[in-house]
Amino acid sequence: MTRRWIRSADRGAAAVEFALVLPLLLLLVFGIVDFGRALNAQVTLTQAAREGARLDALNQPDVVSRTQAAATGLSGVTVTEVATCPVGGSAGDTDAVVKVSYQFSFITPVGAIAGFFGGGGFGSPVTLSAQGVMPCES
Numbered sequence: 721m722t723r724r725w726i727r728s729a730d731r732g733a734a735a736v737e738f739a740l741v742l743p744l745l746l747l748l749v750f751g752i753v754d755f756g757r758a759l760n761a762q763v764t765l766t767q768a769a770r771e772g773a774r775l776d777a778l779n780q781p782d783v784v785s786r787t788q789a790a791a792t793g794l795s796g797v798t799v800t801e802v803a804t805c806p807v808g809g810s811a812g813d814t815d816a817v818v819k820v821s822y823q824f825s826f827i828t829p830v831g832a833i834a835g836f837f838g839g840g841g842f843g844s845p846v847t848l849s850a851q852g853v854m855p856c857e858s
Contacts, residue, residue, distance in 0.1 A: 750828035758824055758848070764791055765820050765850040768799075772818035773852030776804055787818060797822050805856035814856050821849040 772787030780786070784799045791797045802817040823845040826832075 747830070747833065750830045754826050754828050754830045757827070758846070761794060761822060761824050762848050762850070764794055765797070765822055765848055766852075767791075768794075768797065769818050769820040769850040769852035770854075771852070772799060772801075772820065773816045773854040776801060776816035776818055777854035777856050779805055779807055779857075783818070787820065791820065791822070794822055802851075816854050816856055818852045819849065820852075821847055824848050 768787050768791035771790040772783055775783045775786055783801060783804075787799045788797050798821045800819045800821075802819055803815060805814060805816050824847070825845045
């Protein structure tokens with residue numbers, strides 16, 4: 721008789737443990753998904769900034785539009801040419817500097833949860849930025 725009583729007392733323990741662990745598990749999975757997306761966007765921005773600086777260092781036309789095109793998969797990329805190379809200047813005089821920024825939005829509830837713990841607000845986007853610098857070529 722005592723054996724049957726012990727089994728019935730432990731019957732709901734697994735459900736309670738699962739209910740306690742599930743939010744932490746989901747937060748971990750959602751964090752991995754959004755962190756991976758943010759890292760991918762940052763790598764893409766860095767490559768686009770590097771490409772824009774290279775185009776500017778070679779005095780190529782349409783640096784801004786070609787830099788935005790280099791940021792594949794990201795829409796709404798802002799490109800700023802900080803320092804441009806002088807036309808006809810000697811190589812190595814200055815550096816071509818291009819800055820690129822992008823508003824990254826979360827797709828999982830991690831952004832909303834981060835707002836509760838002092839993050840940038842209730843699911844607000846995060847600004848990612850990159851800078852490319854290349855020496856001017858003749």
